[in-house]
Amino acid sequence: MNNAEFREWAHRLADHMADYYNNIETYPVKSNVKPGEILAQLPKAPPAGSEDMSQIMSDFERIIMPGITHWQSPNFFAYFPANGSYPSILAEMLTASLGAQCMVWDTSPAAAELEELVMNWLKAMTGLPDDWHGVIQDTASTSTLVSILCAREKYANYSINETGFKDTNKLRVYCSAEAHSSVEKAVKIAGIGRKNLVKIATDIQYRMNSVLLRKAIANDIAAGLTPLCVVAALGTTGCTSVDPLNEIASVCAEFNIWLHVDAAYAGTALLLPEYRWMIEGIEKADSFVFNPHKWMFTNFDCSAYFVKDKEILIRTFEILPEYLKTGNRGLVNDYRDWGIQLGRRFRALKLWFVIRSFGVTQLQEMIREHIRIARWLEQQVIAHPDFETLAPVPLSLVCFRYKPSDIAGTENLNRVNEELLGKLNATGRIFLTHTKLNGQYTLRMSVAGTQTTHQHVEQAWEFIKETALGCTRL
Ligand SMILES: Cc1ncc(COP(=O)(O)O)c(C=O)c1O
Numbered sequence: 160m161n162n163a164e165f166r167e168w169a170h171r172l173a174d175h176m177a178d179y180y181n182n183i184e185t186y187p188v189k190s191n192v193k194p195g196e197i198l199a200q201l202p203k204a205p206p207a208g209s210e211d212m213s214q215i216m217s218d219f220e221r222i223i224m225p226g227i228t229h230w231q232s233p234n235f236f237a238y239f240p241a242n243g244s245y246p247s248i249l250a251e252m253l254t255a256s257l258g259a260q261c262m263v264w265d266t267s268p269a270a271a272e273l274e275e276l277v278m279n280w281l282k283a284m285t286g287l288p289d290d291w292h293g294v295i296q297d298t299a300s301t302s303t304l305v306s307i308l309c310a311r312e313k314y315a316n317y318s319i320n321e322t323g324f325k326d327t328n329k330l331r332v333y334c335s336a337e338a339h340s341s342v343e344k345a346v347k348i349a350g351i352g353r354k355n356l357v358k359i360a361t362d363i364q365y366r367m368n369s370v371l372l373r374k375a376i377a378n379d380i381a382a383g384l385t386p387l388c389v390v391a392a393l394g395t396t397g398c399t400s401v402d403p404l405n406e407i408a409s410v411c412a413e414f415n416i417w418l419h420v421d422a423a424y425a426g427t428a429l430l431l432p433e434y435r436w437m438i439e440g441i442e443k444a445d446s447f448v449f450n451p452h453k454w455m456f457t458n459f460d461c462s463a464y465f466v467k468d469k470e471i472l473i474r475t476f477e478i479l480p481e482y483l484k485t486g487n488r489g490l491v492n493d494y495r496d497w498g499i500q501l502g503r504r505f506r507a508l509k510l511w512f513v514i515r516s517f518g519v520t521q522l523q524e525m526i527r528e529h530i531r532i533a534r535w536l537e538q539q540v541i542a543h544p545d546f547e548t549l550a551p552v553p554l555s556l557v558c559f560r561y562k563p564s565d566i567a568g569t570e571n572l573n574r575v576n577e578e579l580l581g582k583l584n585a586t587g588r589i590f591l592t593h594t595k596l597n598g599q600y601t602l603r604m605s606v607a608g609t610q611t612t613h614q615h616v617e618q619a620w621e622f623i624k625e626t627a628l629g630c631t632r633l
Contacts, residue, residue, distance in 0.1 A: 160212065168212055175216075176248065183232050183610070187587025190228045197226040228590065233610040234619060237592040239396070239424040239556075240607045244456035246516035250509035251458055261503045263483060264491035271492050274507035280514055281463050285429035285449070288442050292469040294497040295461060295506045299423035300341035302448035302464040303390060305476075305498055307332060307349045309446070309466070310388035310417030312475040320475065324350055330387045331379050333357045335367035335402060337395040339421060351387070364551055365400035365596070367391065373410045380414070388417040391444075393437045394425025397594040398550035398558045398601070401425065405440030418444040424607075425554055426463070427454035428530070430523050454526065454555075454607050457513045461506050464498075472497055525609075529555040532616050533606040539620055545627070549596050555606045558596060561627045573600035578630050579623075586626075589619045 160168070200222045230241050261270035278293025296302045311330065312320055330351045334342045336358045346356045357379070359372045376386045389411050391402040404420065411418040420441065426449020428434040441447065447465045451457035466472045477496040485493075495501050514522070533555040540546045540559045550558040560576045577600055580593055594601050602623075606616055 164212070180231070180245075180610075183229060184234065186224075186227075186229050186232065188229050188232045188234050188590040189237070189584050189587060190226050191585060191587065192226045197222060231609065232590075233608050233612065233615045234589045235608055235611075236604045236606065236619065237590045238603075239453045239605055240609075241452055241459045242454060242456045242607065242609045243458040244513060244517075244609050246512040247456060247458045247509045250512035254505045254508050257505060259505050261505050262495040262501050263485060263493040264487055265485045267505065268491070270503075270505045270507060271494060273511055274494060275492055277507050277510040277514065278463065278465070281451075281510070282465065284514075284519055285426065286432075286435045286438060287429075287447060287465055288467070291447075291465045291467050292472075293463060293465045294472075294492075294494055295503075295510075296448070296464045296498050297460045297500070298341075298462050299339070299421060299448050299450050300344060301499060302446075302462050303339075303341050303419060303421055304345040304348055305464065305472070306390075306417065306419035306446045306448075306466075307345045307351070307388055309471050309475045310419070311349055311351070313417065313471050314385070314387055317474055319350075329355075329383070329385050331355050331357055331376075331384050332388045332390065333359055333372060333375060333386070334390040335359050335361050335365075335392060335395070337361055337365050337367075337397055337400055338390055338392050339396050339423065342390045342421070355384075361400065365395060365398050367402040367407060369403055369406035369410055372407060373413075376410065376414055376416070386414055386416050388419060390419045390421055393420060393422035394428075394554055396424075398596055398603075399425060399552075399554045399556045400550065401437050401553055404438060404444070408440035408443035412443050417446075420444050420447040422447065422449040423462075424450065424453045427451070427526060428554055430455075430519065430526055451510060451513070454529075455513065455522065456517065456525070456609050457509050461510060463510075469497070526555075528613075529607050529611070532611070532613050533557050533604075535613070536604065536606065536616055536620060543624070546624075549599055549601045557604045557606070558594070558601045559604070560599060560601055561630070563627075565632060569598060573598075575630050576600040576602060579627050582626050582629065583623060586622075588622060 229235060231243055259267040259270060261267045264271040274295055282291060282293060332346050332351055343353055343356055347353055357375050359367050359375060362368050379386055389407060391404055391407045393401050408418055429438060445467050448462060450462045452459040452461040473496045476498060494503060533552055536557045537548055537552045540548050545561060545563040546559055547562050548559045561579050562572060566572055566575050580591060580602055584590055591602055591604050594603055
């Protein structure tokens with residue numbers, strides 16, 4: 160492809176992308192292809208010669224698009240969102256064009272300095288402590304792993320990095336029973352072992368019980384074990400419960416334990432001053448993560464990670480081969496030392512575009528509107544005799560189930576709700592996912608799409624009620 164052809168295709172794809180967003184509601188939200196269906200349509204061997212771009216695009220439309228789930232559809236209510244937005248997409252286009260690999264300051268000074276700036280902006284926007292330091296990681300899973308590794312090295316005076324483990328099976332990590340599975344993955348990878356992850360029971364609102372946390376830590380110390388790290392969740396994946404940070408932070412301070420705060424989805428709500436109660440006590444914590452790629456309209460991947468003491472982070476991850484030595488070391492931020500990967504994309508650009516193009520006020524209005532719509536939906540569910548909510552709605556996720564008077568017992572209700580979810584998603588009109596709360600099959604409706612309006616949620620609610628009537632009665 161030469162430059163003229165690139166120009167032509169770039170123009171055509173710009174139209175294609177704009178058309179996609181205009182027509183996004185005409186696609187089935189969830190792809191319903193069968194396993195292997197896409198692969199079976201593709202040639203097993205790569206082409207020996209060059210293929211024409213028109214042919215590649217035509218195959219993209221014919222073969223690939225049917226296997227896409229449309230995360231940017233306003234009728235996508237599944238999981239948590241992976242929001243994009245127009246300014247963010249434009250920045251990604253530029254990032255791809257520049258193709259800069261931003262591992263150290265010298266490999267693109269603007270990327271490093273813009274990252275420093277936007278992370279400082281995010282601190283100010285969310286009310287995080289002014290003297291903390293931010294860096295963009297790929298995901299919240301990586302950020303949590305980074306924290307657990309920092310906690311491990313701080314405890315071991317950086318000796319595990321040097322000589323490996325001596326006293327395995329002694330270190331303990333704590334989170335609530337509702338915490339994200341990435342905590343479990345992190346303790347596996349960090350060499351601490353899944354058996355040393357202690358899951359603390361929650362209260363009736365699915366929040367970590369800090370009294371039980373304290374007890375578990377004290378018991379472990381009495382048994383000769385070493386409490387290393389607590390991961391508190393603000394906005395759990397199942398039902399967006401918010402762990403009592405201040406109480407947990409006091410326990411961690413008492414025992415000198417690293418406290419990491421996982422606010423992957425809910426952190427965006429901190430843009431609203433009325434949600435700052437969630438981070439009361441944050442100054443006693445050690446690290447914090449939230450994903451602008453979830454609710455802050457910034458394309459995946461973009462995880463905002465903050466630490467109180469950047470020296471611990473850098474000492475845990477720095478490595479200095481000859482070819483990476485630069486004359487500016489110590490004067491600038493070389494972000495390759497602030498996490499696991501060496502090579503880094505220029506992700507700060509899309510955050511800069513998003514924050515500038517929307518402005519803080521509009522970002523706040525959009526988040527408030529999602530929360531308002533979710534509360535409206537909660538009220539509809541509560542007012543309906545055949546439905547019930549299964550958890551409080553502190554943010555913009557509504558957890559509910561169908562509970563008609565002619566179906567009783569957890570097993571039957573679980574069955575009918577599973578059937579209802581299957582029916583809804585098979586239509587392609589909307590896409591919801593589920594969780595289990597207290598053994599109850601729960602429909603999760605996450606109201607946080609960039610293009611999602613009150614009307615979309617109202618239509619979805621009508622459709623859910625109508626579909627529920629067609630579910631099997633025993
Ligand atoms: C509370 C919480 N933590 C962590 C994650 C993992 O996020 P990521 O995909 O960025 O690793 C999720 C994903 O939904 C989450 O809800």
